[in-house]
Amino acid sequence: MTSIAMIEAAAQRLAGRARRTPLLASPFLDEIAGRRVLVKAECLQHTGSFKFRGAWSAVSALDADMRARGVIAFSSGNHAQGVALAAAQHGTSAVIVMPADAPALKIANTRALGAEVVLYDRARENRDAIGAALAAERGLTLIRPYDDPQVIAGQGTMGLEIAEQAAEAGVTKADVIVCCGGGGLTSGTALALEARAPGLRVRTAEPAGFDDAARSVAAGSIQRNAALSGSICDAIVTPEPGQLTFPILRRLCGPGLSVTDDEALAAMALAFLRLKLVLEPGGAVALAAALFRRDQIAGDAVIVTASGGNVGAEVFGQALARFAA
């Protein structure tokens, strides 16, 4: 189980490696939200998302022998890039298992960060079997995207920064809205804030119709999503909260929030106009919740995570054409 001591140890290992991302704000966003909005710009993290924190934490926590044999991950997105860069910077190898129909740019980026990309046919091959065979054959260690204590500890380092930066901004009591997929960032942040800023309460933000975390927290037991595709916020659509992350979410999180795809796109346009940040749809749902669910939020200030910015020109251009023109 991840503890505050593990999060602080991860912060020590990440010092000088992960970026301390800024906490940004704009009077124009405050006006829309009806309160101060503080935006943790994690899209400026290495590889364009918070995932680098957890990946670095996990790779750096391995003993030297295991690390030298290399790591493996399943991902076509932000986790892949985080693991690839963390492994390369540790001087070890990373194998990333990706579906053959993943976007060419994502495959190219993951390779450019030094990883070996193994492609599989989604329709005919079993990803887990391929990964297990490779791991056994080469002695690779699997780095899970969220259900790993050291990954949760690494994501929690963002929470330590929020605790400090919110205090510097004079905010000691507020909701902290976190873009939530499997719950690694949310649970790590909640643990960090519980220990370092107990007046800050974490709440999840998810796409409407894919709000498994919110429903699980409300029900007190893990609830699944009915579907796994159909949202533009693909980076944060997961089947259900993790086995390790859910107990933390249940204990520490307030009621979850959800937003529509159009609200996520509108938040991307506002981040472009007012913060000069590039957000991907899944990285914009927390900001969208702060801006467009103001009646479900209390207090003078709200903190949101802008958790990733890995979006293609087409989707971004669509957000601007519809909501920033």
Next chain:
Amino acid sequence: MTSIAMIEAAAQRLAGRARRTPLLASPFLDEIAGRRVLVKAECLQHTGSFKFRGAWSAVSALDADMRARGVIAFSSGNHAQGVALAAAQHGTSAVIVMPADAPALKIANTRALGAEVVLYDRARENRDAIGAALAAERGLTLIRPYDDPQVIAGQGTMGLEIAEQAAEAGVTKADVIVCCGGGGLTSGTALALEARAPGLRVRTAEPAGFDDAARSVAAGSIQRNAALSGSICDAIVTPEPGQLTFPILRRLCGPGLSVTDDEALAAMALAFLRLKLVLEPGGAVALAAALFRRDQIAGDAVIVTASGGNVGAEVFGQALARFAA
């Protein structure tokens, strides 16, 4: 004349007011440039550009009586927004004189930041006469965009940050390429680096055909641009270097660089893809010079300023469609 002592005094006044913007990097940009590229993300400054630093410095340096009577500026762009916000935060009034045909969004933004906008007809009215009459009538103080010692000192605070952040990144000898209009940011940064990081040398970046600063430095005397329109980098097109800024540029700057409009747009697309930053064309010329003028740069590392991000959806979408698709 601006001195290092004035820059450090401005940094004291700006502490907790201006953002300490991050110094970002991406291995993908390093690859294109053939060396490490460190990007000072000043587009994340309040109001979306470095101009807030100089405006705050100048307003905060006024004696209390003058400040209480209010300030005035001529600008349709970044300087207007910087002065408007700095005045509002000091609890005083700002009059911004803008051409009536300025983009509606810029007029609305300047008003939303609390300024009184006075519009004039570019073809039939004299801007300076309108400003002088208003200033005399109401006792307003003019805040010039660059040829003011306290404005230069405020912009120089960015140079103090670069000196510290470059040292943290292990870079003590490199060119620092600065997007250059009238020379306020360039001269302030050059003065700061002369005192605090003498191994870092400032060079100007300008649009091709509008490289008055580069030609002036080369000639040793102020040279004018042949035209004042025709570049997409409108924010940094000025008639000639300032009377106060030019002697500093001549004494401290290395050879200037220039880039085409298409290179500025390509740099915007790369900042979108690799840094998750929104840059305006004039704020992207230094990055463009680092990426596309590598043969004119020496050393293992180069530092560039990304000086502003106030760009409309249409121009930004055009940059993405052409260079990030």
